[in-house]
Amino acid sequence: MTKPMTIPNDADFANSPLPFSGDCFKGQLVLVSGGGSGIGKATAWCFARLGAHIIITGRTEQKLIDTVAALTSAGLSASYKIQDIRDYDGIAAMYADIFAEFGRLDILINNAGGQFPQSAIDFSKNGWDAVVSNNLNGSWYMMQHAARQWRDRKQQGSIVNIVAVVPRGMNGGAHTCAARAGVIHLSKTVAVEWAEYNIRVNCVAPGVIFSEGMRAYSPEALSEFDKSNPMKRFGTPWDIAQACVYLGGPSGSFITGEVLTLDGGGQLWGDLWMHGRPDYFR
Numbered sequence: 001m002t003k004p005m006t007i008p009n010d011a012d013f014a015n016s017p018l019p020f021s022g023d024c025f026k027g028q029l030v031l032v033s034g035g036g037s038g039i040g041k042a043t044a045w046c047f048a049r050l051g052a053h054i055i056i057t058g059r060t061e062q063k064l065i066d067t068v069a070a071l072t073s074a075g076l077s078a079s080y081k082i083q084d085i086r087d088y089d090g091i092a093a094m095y096a097d098i099f100a101e102f103g104r105l106d107i108l109i110n111n112a113g114g115q116f117p118q119s120a121i122d123f124s125k126n127g128w129d130a131v132v133s134n135n136l137n138g139s140w141y142m143m144q145h146a147a148r149q150w151r152d153r154k155q156q157g158s159i160v161n162i163v164a165v166v167p168r169g170m171n172g173g174a175h176t177c178a179a180r181a182g183v184i185h186l187s188k189t190v191a192v193e194w195a196e197y198n199i200r201v202n203c204v205a206p207g208v209i210f211s212e213g214m215r216a217y218s219p220e221a222l223s224e225f226d227k228s229n230p231m232k233r234f235g236t237p238w239d240i241a242q243a244c245v246y247l248g249g250p251s252g253s254f255i256t257g258e259v260l261t262l263d264g265g266g267q268l269w270g271d272l273w274m275h276g277r278p279d280y281f282r
């Protein structure tokens, strides 16, 4: 019988095998938005264990405090900032503070985001606006303000945007699909525009990843998620974290404007309904 999945925690991330070894990010500063849970937390752990100082951001202070405490008690270097990614001016001020304190930022992992599952025909105007604002506008504000700092200081930078697997749409998630597709094509565009400034911009597209984020989905929808790919299972936050390290760091130095999909082959094979499969499609 397959072992039931559990959401991995700090202790798991402290002990998972690393994709690289040594202190290859020593002296570097990495900002992970939404780093207080799930994929963001795993990514923070992965970079921190490879020597980087990590700044995690999010809206809920307690999650940030707990994650920083777990990292620092493992002897790693981390701090946090409370920041809503929808706050354009607040983000500009946050980067100004970071550059004043550290004098640099090497990698932005633009991970914060989220949505709710619903049939598109039922979206309220506010529901649509909330999801597009969070995932498209919020991702853009985080990218643009970082890029302005890098350009003005003549420093190189690297951005990894966490998106989703959008080529065949996202049933029950049309708002987030539109927003993530927007981020992907925004990234391809600025990957070219910002090459002049030595700024690389890439995307990581997770399929179904078993994280705290899964609590937003009904048991009915969840019971189908692991059947949406030919591997018939969820991926882990650590899978995504390692991809962020690969693309964001020096190993990705000749990669820009790319989307790395980690979905167990789902985009080639399965279908997935974020709010449960309607009877018509059974």
Ligand SMILES: CCCCCCCCCCC/C=C/C(=O)SCCNC(=O)CCNC(=O)[C@H](O)C(C)(C)COP(=O)(O)OP(=O)(O)OC[C@H]1O[C@@H](n2cnc3c(N)ncnc32)[C@H](O)[C@@H]1OP(=O)(O)O
Binding pocket: 113, 114, 115, 116, 117, 118, 124, 125, 126, 127, 128, 130, 131, 134, 164, 165, 166, 168, 169, 170, 206, 207, 208, 213, 214, 216, 228, 263, 266, 267, 270, 271, 272, 274
């Ligand atoms: C074919 C192959 C396909 C393979 C594809 C694989 C795809 C993988 C599947 C993807 C699974 C994705 C997983 C994840 O993303 S996990 C992370 C999930 N985490 C979260 O989503 C948490 C964050 N979410 C939020 O913060 C919120 O959802 C939101 C983004 C909306 C922000 O909310 P905000 O605080 O701004 O919103 P309000 O509460 O003020 O509400 C604003 C309006 O939105 C309406 N709303 C909110 N929630 C719901 C809901 N559950 N149902 C319906 N409507 C909702 C709310 O009512 C407001 O509108 P009104 O004023 O009109 O009421």
Ligand SMILES: NC(=O)C1=CN([C@@H]2O[C@H](COP(=O)(O)OP(=O)(O)OC[C@H]3O[C@@H](n4cnc5c(N)ncnc54)[C@H](OP(=O)(O)O)[C@@H]3O)[C@@H](O)[C@H]2O)C=CC1
Binding pocket: 033, 034, 035, 036, 037, 038, 039, 040, 057, 058, 059, 060, 061, 063, 083, 084, 085, 086, 111, 112, 113, 114, 115, 134, 138, 162, 163, 164, 165, 205, 206, 207, 208, 209, 210, 211, 212, 213, 214
């Ligand atoms: N798990 C999956 O299967 C997939 C996840 N994704 C995406 O990956 C990313 C990480 O998801 P995951 O780790 O699974 O889920 P989580 O819900 O654990 O992570 C989302 C994080 O983003 C933060 N966040 C959300 N909205 C904002 C905001 N407006 N400002 C600042 N921070 C915000 C949340 O913190 P707080 O609420 O405290 O601010 C939270 O820490 C998300 O963008 C998600 O949509 C994409 C495809 C699949």
